[in-house]
Amino acid sequence: MSDASRTTAVSRAPAEGKAGRLETGWRAALLTCVAAALLVLPPAAEALDEAFLIGLFTRIFIFALAAVSLDLILGFGGMVSFGHSAYFGAGAYVVGILSFHAAGGEAPAWPFSLPWMESAVAAWPLAVAAAALLALLVGAVSLRTSGMYFIMITLAFAQMLYYFFVSLEVYGGDDGLSIAGKNNLPGLDLENEASFYYLCLLILVVFLLIGRRLVHSRFGMVLQGCKENEQRMLALGFPVYRYKLAAFVMAGAVAGLAGALMANYMGFVSPGLMHWTVSGEIMVMVILGGMGTLAGPVIGAFVLLLLEEILSAYMEHWMIVLGPVMVLVVLFARRGIWGWFQRGDPDG
Amino acid sequence: MAEALLTARRLTKAYGALKATDSLSLDVIHGEIHAVIGPNGAGKTTAIKQLSGEVASDQGTIHLGGRDITRQPMHERARLGLARSFQITSVFGGFTAEDNVAMAVQAHDGHSFRFWRRARSEAALREPARRTLEQVGLGGRGGVIARNLAHGEQRQLEIAMALATDPSLLLLDEPMAGMGPDEANRMVALLGGLKGRVAILLVEHDMDAVFALADRVTVLVSGREVATGSPDAIRADPVVRQAYLGEDA
Numbered sequence: 092m093s094d095a096s097r098t099t100a101v102s103r104a105p106a107e108g109k110a111g112r113l114e115t116g117w118r119a120a121l122l123t124c125v126a127a128a129l130l131v132l133p134p135a136a137e138a139l140d141e142a143f144l145i146g147l148f149t150r151i152f153i154f155a156l157a158a159v160s161l162d163l164i165l166g167f168g169g170m171v172s173f174g175h176s177a178y179f180g181a182g183a184y185v186v187g188i189l190s191f192h193a194a195g196g197e198a199p200a201w202p203f204s205l206p207w208m209e210s211a212v213a214a215w216p217l218a219v220a221a222a223a224l225l226a227l228l229v230g231a232v233s234l235r236t237s238g239m240y241f242i243m244i245t246l247a248f249a250q251m252l253y254y255f256f257v258s259l260e261v262y263g264g265d266d267g268l269s270i271a272g273k274n275n276l277p278g279l280d281l282e283n284e285a286s287f288y289y290l291c292l293l294i295l296v297v298f299l300l301i302g303r304r305l306v307h308s309r310f311g312m313v314l315q316g317c318k319e320n321e322q323r324m325l326a327l328g329f330p331v332y333r334y335k336l337a338a339f340v341m342a343g344a345v346a347g348l349a350g351a352l353m354a355n356y357m358g359f360v361s362p363g364l365m366h367w368t369v370s371g372e373i374m375v376m377v378i379l380g381g382m383g384t385l386a387g388p389v390i391g392a393f394v395l396l397l398l399e400e401i402l403s404a405y406m407e408h409w410m411i412v413l414g415p416v417m418v419l420v421v422l423f424a425r426r427g428i429w430g431w432f433q434r435g436d437p438d439g
Numbered sequence: 440m441a442e443a444l445l446t447a448r449r450l451t452k453a454y455g456a457l458k459a460t461d462s463l464s465l466d467v468i469h470g471e472i473h474a475v476i477g478p479n480g481a482g483k484t485t486a487i488k489q490l491s492g493e494v495a496s497d498q499g500t501i502h503l504g505g506r507d508i509t510r511q512p513m514h515e516r517a518r519l520g521l522a523r524s525f526q527i528t529s530v531f532g533g534f535t536a537e538d539n540v541a542m543a544v545q546a547h548d549g550h551s552f553r554f555w556r557r558a559r560s561e562a563a564l565r566e567p568a569r570r571t572l573e574q575v576g577l578g579g580r581g582g583v584i585a586r587n588l589a590h591g592e593q594r595q596l597e598i599a600m601a602l603a604t605d606p607s608l609l610l611l612d613e614p615m616a617g618m619g620p621d622e623a624n625r626m627v628a629l630l631g632g633l634k635g636r637v638a639i640l641l642v643e644h645d646m647d648a649v650f651a652l653a654d655r656v657t658v659l660v661s662g663r664e665v666a667t668g669s670p671d672a673i674r675a676d677p678v679v680r681q682a683y684l685g686e687d688a
């Protein structure tokens with residue numbers, strides 16, 4: 092054993108040193124295979140006449156992005172936010188509304204209906220900013236409560252937003268808005284399914300890499316400390332509220348980006364994106380895959396959406412199968428599918 | 440009398456009709472160990488909660504180093520130099536012992552809006568953490584997940600976390616509760632070694648420990664202070680003997 096590997100193993104968790112190292116190699120191999128498979132998927136799918144796979148996986152990446160952002164506050168920060176669809180939906184609506192005006196819809200003229208509104212370079216940052224602002228407002232209120240109250244308040248805010256857009260006739264109310272075309276991105280044709288697929292994959296990977304730095308940074312340690320023992324954090328002198336709010340806003344911002352991608356993917360936006368069942372679905376992805384890890388929510392999104400795709404072909408109420416699966420996961424793999432694979436190494 | 444570090448005046452906290460603390464006044468002198476004793480339910484933990492800011496007082500004032508902290512929230516008081524251990528052990532169970540103390544070092548350092556550098560590789564956090572673990576007798580146990588430590592070790596870890604914030608005053612709520620005689624002896628030695636460097640408000644049932652360590656003792660009964668004085672004076676006080684020590688004798 093080299094000195095370097097000894098140091099790393101010890102600084103992590105000496106008791107699990109050996110197993111941890113073995114699994115590191117195993118994990119690298121798995122990661123390489125997955126990456127290779129995802130990279131060749133679009134041309135392969137087209138060659139095999141299964142082009143629908145490109146869209147399916149694009150959707151998986153988008154939901155995975157939303158799920159990872161939720162896990163940042165849920166799994167790492169211990170904040171059980173049951174309203175994550177609000178930020179997802181808000182991001183989507185920003186794209187939808189901008190493109191509605193750009194296409195010469197009926198509502199206000201200046202400064203709307205300018206070509207920039209169809210540009211991803213403008214619309215996506217705006218979607219992120221709007222979702223972040225919304226998260227700031229909701230978080231500032233909700234984070235003053237905890238436990239059951241926090242769950243209910245975050246849910247209530249999301250439902251308020253849902254009903255707000257249902258009643259907003261200008262933007263289609265219940266039916267939502269159609270989007271004329273995908274946003275323009277210089278140098279990339281988003282109308283091309285494969286291009287959009289690669290872009291979503293790239294965004295997910297970049298966010299995972301950033302997330303990996305984040306959760307192990309000082310800020311990330313504070314976040315995990317809040318989950319472990321908030322009272323202790325206060326007694327040590329951490330202004331816990333501030334850190335939790337910052338994390339809440341980050342998570343909302345990233346969910347907003349996922350929403351902007353979703354609007355582009357679907358070609359329309361509707362209040363359904365903000366419905367509490369969407370929050371529930373994102374949360375299921377996190378729990379199923381493994382809370383408090385970065386890989387977990389991605390795996391959860393894969394498993395859930397693939398299950399949905401396969402099962403819904405055979406039965407209408409495919410959710411009936413999901414229930415028992417969730418029970419099994421909670422009973423036999425408390426830390427989800429990924430937690431079950433890696434047994435105790437929190438570095439995923 | 441030397442100048443007081445902490446001054447509490449007429450602290451009161453009522454739970455419904457029950458006054459958990461009743462017009463309690465207390466001075467903790469720089470560098471001294473000030474013990475608070477009293478039967479179960481006397482209000483000792485409540486007093487610590489009021490001093491640390493976990494519980495807001497109904498009445499009374501608290502000054503730390505001449506500064507009014509009566510209205511300061513718990514985390515502000517911690518930043519001003521109040522560190523605390525809990526009657527029921529409170530650590531980050533899923534973190535390693537070293538992570539626990541590094542978190543305390545980070546709290547003291549005060550810069551946690553840092554998003555990129557790996558905190559576990561920062562010498563500025565890890566080295567003080569290791570030194571403090573060494574100091575409380577947990578050197579070599581840093582890599583153990585806190586919840587897997589023995590009960591006595593977890594209590595030592597709590598002291599290490601408190602010390603790592605470089606406090607001027609430690610509020611310790613029964614640090615020896617549930618310890619075997621050996622562990623308790625080690626804790627007495629540890630606390631004795633801190634004397635003069637940091638002031639300690641020590642709530643403790645172990646009378647041998649109290650009389651071995653304390654410079655001053657306050658006796659609390661039903662939320663009220665019945666006596667304050669040197670250990671010898673308290674031992675000899677007839678009111679105290681009757682109200683409290685009498686039970687043991």
Ligand SMILES: Nc1ncnc2c1ncn2[C@@H]1O[C@H](COP(=O)(O)OP(=O)(O)O)[C@@H](O)[C@H]1O
Binds near residue numbers: 454478
């Ligand atoms: N949160 C609370 N609600 C109601 N009563 C409480 C609460 N905390 C403490 N008490 C009561 O206040 C009294 C003092 O409690 P405590 O401060 O824990 O005493 P000690 O630490 O001296 O044993 C007890 O009678 C206890 O039952």
Ligand SMILES: [Mg+2]
Binds near residue numbers: 483485
């Ligand atoms: Mg008590």
